[in-house]
């Protein structure tokens with residue numbers, strides 16, 4: 001089993017990846033769970049249909065009673081209606097301030113469960129038991145949220161989990177599209193931290209390009225990048241913004257198409273390509289690199305052409321609500337070079353010009 005500890009000013013917790021990770025319910029997490037008066041599993045419907053039995057079996061083996069609440073699969077669970085349904089479930093089942101939640105699903109389920117945990121009776125603990133590759137990012141760092149029609153993750157909180165238990169054999173049932181989507185955040189972690197690692201990831205656009213044996217160490221590498229940043233800047237006053245590379249346009253694309261239509265990872269890949277193009281003017285990225293990245297993404301199956309018929313205006317409306325906006329200015333994460341990110345205010349006129357260049361570039365390259 002691979003593991004690391006995430007340390008912030010107020011808390012610290014373990015991230016564990018490996019086949020026997022749920023055995024930790026009977027050891028490292030036994031006291032936490034025994035001290036809770038109730039344990040509630042919030043499970044993504046698809047993840048539950050394939051794998052919930054494994055989690056249930058492990059909890060039973062550790063003699064920990066629990067109740068299960070199945071959530072709509074994927075992004076559909078991150079709605080205000082569902083958020084309040086979850087609270088109603090907890091109230092009707094008599095959960096208290098001494099209760100604990102377990103999120104069993106991808107990033108959507110983890111974000112929703114974390115936000116319910118952050119707000120139920122003003123806050124109860126929760127564990128992340130992620131079931132997607134992308135969740136190597138979402139399960140760590142304590143950002144929780146639901147979406148609003150006006151934008152992505154618009155209502156949420158920072159609420160760190162009490163632990164993250166990753167069992168990679170759950171990935172075997174992920175559709176190829178979700179493998180690809182998850183790899184986008186790994187590529188992001190490489191881009192903001194390490195040029196050689198990025199280049200090695202861009203060598204092969206055939207997914208999945210890690211074997212089941214290799215993947216845990218690679219995900220842990222991504223988690224380490226995130227954990228180091230979160231340790232310095234838990235509440236995103238400074239360099240935590242680097243973890244948002246590709247997300248300014250990415251979140252706008254997700255909201256524009258309707259949450260869940262173009263997935264988070266796919267949208268972030270489009271947003272990262274746009275940020276590379278902007279970095280040609282503001283940072284040190286070359287046109288050749290951006291073009292290579294666009295071709296790589298397209299060849300890997302990310303829907304780079306999805307934005308070809310999308311006007312800039314509606315995307316701008318969403319980007320104006322981005323959480324990095326500062327005194328009315330859009331703020332982008334850009335790159336001096338691979339591994340060297342910085343933040344930059346970019347005028348709306350410049351964003352629009354770059355967007356038109358971006359659309360032309362995609363037309364030329366793919």
Ligand SMILES: NC(=O)c1ccc[n+]([C@@H]2O[C@H](COP(=O)([O-])OP(=O)(O)OC[C@H]3O[C@@H](n4cnc5c(N)ncnc54)[C@H](O)[C@@H]3O)[C@@H](O)[C@H]2O)c1
Pocket residue numbers: 044045046047050051073074075078105106107108109111131132133134135137138139140141142143144153170171172173174175178181182185264265
């Ligand atoms: N909090 C954060 O720091 C953070 C970071 C990155 C992403 N996110 C959020 O995470 C979400 C994206 O996460 P995601 O990519 O995991 O998507 P997801 O949670 O929507 O899951 C993707 C799809 O896979 C299905 N699924 C889950 N596990 C499965 C399994 N083992 N086998 C088969 N199918 C399975 C789901 O039902 C869903 O249809 C977005 O809402 C994004 O905003 C949050």
Ligand SMILES: O=C(O)C(=O)C[C@@H](O)[C@H](O)[C@H](O)COP(=O)(O)O
Pocket residue numbers: 137141143145152153185236240241243244247323
């Ligand atoms: O942990 C972070 O910080 C991130 O920005 C990670 C992102 O991958 C993630 O998608 C996050 O939910 C985006 O946050 P938001 O603040 O832009 O909603």
Ligand SMILES: [Zn+2]
Pocket residue numbers: 137185247264268
């Ligand atoms: Zn993300």
